[in-house]
Amino acid sequence: MENIHQILEVIEHSTKNYVLATIIHVEGTAYLKEGTMMLIQENGLQVGVLSPGCLESDLAIRAKQVFKNGKSLTITYDMSDKTDISWGQGAGCNGVIFILLELLDHRLKENMLHIKKSLDQDIPILHIKILTADLKLLNNLYYLFEGNTFFTPQSGVQKSESNLIYTHVFLPKPRLIIFGAGPDVKPLVSLAALSGFSITLCDWRGELCNYNHFPSANQLIVGFPKETIIKLNLTPQDYVVIMTHHFQRDQEILSTLIHQDLRYLGILGPRVRTEKLLNRTSIPLFLRSPIGLTIGAKGPQEIAISIVAELIQCLRTPLLQNEFELDK
Amino acid sequence: MENIHQILEVIEHSTKNYVLATIIHVEGTAYLKEGTMMLIQENGLQVGVLSPGCLESDLAIRAKQVFKNGKSLTITYDMSDKTDISWGQGAGCNGVIFILLELLDHRLKENMLHIKKSLDQDIPILHIKILTADLKLLNNLYYLFEGNTFFTPQSGVQKSESNLIYTHVFLPKPRLIIFGAGPDVKPLVSLAALSGFSITLCDWRGELCNYNHFPSANQLIVGFPKETIIKLNLTPQDYVVIMTHHFQRDQEILSTLIHQDLRYLGILGPRVRTEKLLNRTSIPLFLRSPIGLTIGAKGPQEIAISIVAELIQCLRTPLLQNEFELDK
Numbered sequence: 001m002e003n004i005h006q007i008l009e010v011i012e013h014s015t016k017n018y019v020l021a022t023i024i025h026v027e028g029t030a031y032l033k034e035g036t037m038m039l040i041q042e043n044g045l046q047v048g049v050l051s052p053g054c055l056e057s058d059l060a061i062r063a064k065q066v067f068k069n070g071k072s073l074t075i076t077y078d079m080s081d082k083t084d085i086s087w088g089q090g091a092g093c094n095g096v097i098f099i100l101l102e103l104l105d106h107r108l109k110e111n112m113l114h115i116k117k118s119l120d121q122d123i124p125i126l127h128i129k130i131l132t133a134d135l136k137l138l139n140n141l142y143y144l145f146e147g148n149t150f151f152t153p154q155s156g157v158q159k160s161e162s163n164l165i166y167t168h169v170f171l172p173k174p175r176l177i178i179f180g181a182g183p184d185v186k187p188l189v190s191l192a193a194l195s196g197f198s199i200t201l202c203d204w205r206g207e208l209c210n211y212n213h214f215p216s217a218n219q220l221i222v223g224f225p226k227e228t229i230i231k232l233n234l235t236p237q238d239y240v241v242i243m244t245h246h247f248q249r250d251q252e253i254l255s256t257l258i259h260q261d262l263r264y265l266g267i268l269g270p271r272v273r274t275e276k277l278l279n280r281t282s283i284p285l286f287l288r289s290p291i292g293l294t295i296g297a298k299g300p301q302e303i304a305i306s307i308v309a310e311l312i313q314c315l316r317t318p319l320l321q322n323e324f325e326l327d328k
Numbered sequence: 329m330e331n332i333h334q335i336l337e338v339i340e341h342s343t344k345n346y347v348l349a350t351i352i353h354v355e356g357t358a359y360l361k362e363g364t365m366m367l368i369q370e371n372g373l374q375v376g377v378l379s380p381g382c383l384e385s386d387l388a389i390r391a392k393q394v395f396k397n398g399k400s401l402t403i404t405y406d407m408s409d410k411t412d413i414s415w416g417q418g419a420g421c422n423g424v425i426f427i428l429l430e431l432l433d434h435r436l437k438e439n440m441l442h443i444k445k446s447l448d449q450d451i452p453i454l455h456i457k458i459l460t461a462d463l464k465l466l467n468n469l470y471y472l473f474e475g476n477t478f479f480t481p482q483s484g485v486q487k488s489e490s491n492l493i494y495t496h497v498f499l500p501k502p503r504l505i506i507f508g509a510g511p512d513v514k515p516l517v518s519l520a521a522l523s524g525f526s527i528t529l530c531d532w533r534g535e536l537c538n539y540n541h542f543p544s545a546n547q548l549i550v551g552f553p554k555e556t557i558i559k560l561n562l563t564p565q566d567y568v569v570i571m572t573h574h575f576q577r578d579q580e581i582l583s584t585l586i587h588q589d590l591r592y593l594g595i596l597g598p599r600v601r602t603e604k605l606l607n608r609t610s611i612p613l614f615l616r617s618p619i620g621l622t623i624g625a626k627g628p629q630e631i632a633i634s635i636v637a638e639l640i641q642c643l644r645t646p647l648l649q650n651e652f653e654l655d656k
């Protein structure tokens with residue numbers, strides 16, 4: 001899961017006190033990028049990851065100061081210094097990392113919960129922090145992000161006269177819709193949920209399609225394909241996997257979805273079966289069949305890994321555009 | 329995880345009564361292959377998967393008969409019959425599956441525990457069942473398998489005069505050795521363990537390398553590279569991942585392991601860092617750098633998926649299609 005969703009869940013349900021740490025700027029190479037967040041408890045325990053272990057113990061010490069005086073604080077870790085023993089330890093990170101620590105006081109907590117509410121409703125949030133030139137936090141601003149959804153500003157800091165402006169967009173979880181709720185769907189649901197997808201499960205068999213079997217699913221729709229597809233309100237951002245193992249049902253679902261604009265559409269089973277489902281010998285390029293990256297997967301757990309690996313590849317692949325069609 | 333390891337753990341720790349179901353023969357295409365096993369409780373609950381949901385309810389009924397009279401039983405499911413409503417339901421499986429049900433009585437349980445003990449000691453077991461021509465079980469035989477480890481007989485049934493001989497090799501879990509125990513190692517350990525690897529973790533930092541952080545690890549070795557590598561007794565069947573994030577340590581480990589014959593060797597970090605570690609501009613082909621399948625992974629969870637997908641691809645090579653997608 002992207003840290004942020006895990007962090008928002010902890011903020012919502014926990015009554016403990018936290019400091020929120022955010023990478024606001026990186027010079028050079030770093031393990032994680034601008035916009036990554038972490039929560040630090042008073043006892044030093046942490047939720048989320050900002051580095052591969054180099055910075056965490058020092059961050060716990062610095063957080064104590066923030067707990068004490070309530071003032072936000074920007075720390076700079078220079079991991080490019082080859083003689084530096086404490087941070088880079090020759091990690092090869094070769095970057096300078098700027099991390100902002102803020103006390104999660106009542107007001108910041110409220111803001112974070114608003115963010116969670118928006119993301120749960122599938123609305124991105126544009127977050128802006130205004131800092132002084134010497135990295136003191138002045139303001140936190142939040143906007144429902146209703147710009148051109150094709151353009152997402154890069155996270156990080158820009159200069160603006162005498163201030164620094166940090167920009168970051170919080171994105172909702174991508175939605176993964178799975179048709180089928182058999183036993184082989186379980187490892188797929190739990191791995192995809194862990195990896196940050198919001199899972200919607202559709203099946204006509206209520207005894208299979210329930211929260212006992214799929215505790216990490218976000219939405220369950222019991223019904224036959226025609227009913228469920230209407231309820232889904234599919235969008236070009238959706239990821240869809242078909243795995244009911246039932247020939248007629250798969251055919252019904254596929255014959256409808258093949259005309260939808262989707263981010264990802266895949267179907268379990270051999271290519272010859274898909275050809276039979278479609279009643280033709282050529283399968284359109286955008287339909288993943290056989291589904292999943294080709295890793296020789298054996299059994300439900302490995303097939304789940306091959307599918308989630310493909311979902312991530314799809315999520316992380318920028319769309320190619322012809323040169324003149326790019327805004328720089 | 330391959331079903332078998334999960335099943336052996338249940339047999340070891342549970343006091344319930346079970347019927348053991350084994351796919352002994354498949355004609356045509358099926359979702360899972362000869363040698364796959366499942367446990368069935370008296371109340372119908374099941375451990376493991378033999379089909380994508382088509383056969384499980386019928387198997388529960390047939391198992392009751394075995395619980396009642398204690399006699400083993402072979403059932404044939406013909407999923408190729410297009411008019412058959414109960415089994416294939418047009419699943420497109422198009423195969424005939426022969427499943428043997430045996431009561432897990434004292435003697436069979438003892439045998440299964442011996443198998444577990446051998447596998448835990450990294451010794452494969454050759455299992456032979458002798459059946460009559462009409463599929464009645466006559467004998468179960470078990471051998472420590474000390475043949476050529478590069479050759480594993482295919483699971484399944486052969487004719488031998490008036491009998492049928494079922495052969496299957498139980499393989500130990502492949503061993504995954506990870507150098508490094510930072511926070512980004514956690515999702516890798518839990519996903520690789522789930523996927524059937526036995527995990528050995530090596531790190532010089534005892535506060536990181538412990539069972540609190542890595543409950544699903546099988547072995548932890550605290551110590552500096554030189555000490556730990558000696559203790560590992562590396563073999564050409566081992567899978568190794570280097571991710572200490574510490575330049576000098578990674579270099580120490582890599583400079584030793586590069587001369588070892590291993591099944592898989594990968595190292596986290598950009599290719600330029602690996603070149604610096606090796607002090608040369610060409611990286612040998614067998615060293616995976618950058619590690620993991622190229623899916624654009626972001627953050628520890630996605631990187632874990634890209635690595636485990638690559639481990640499975642390596643494990644399943646040279647067979648490079650997803651199992652259910654092959655026509656036999």
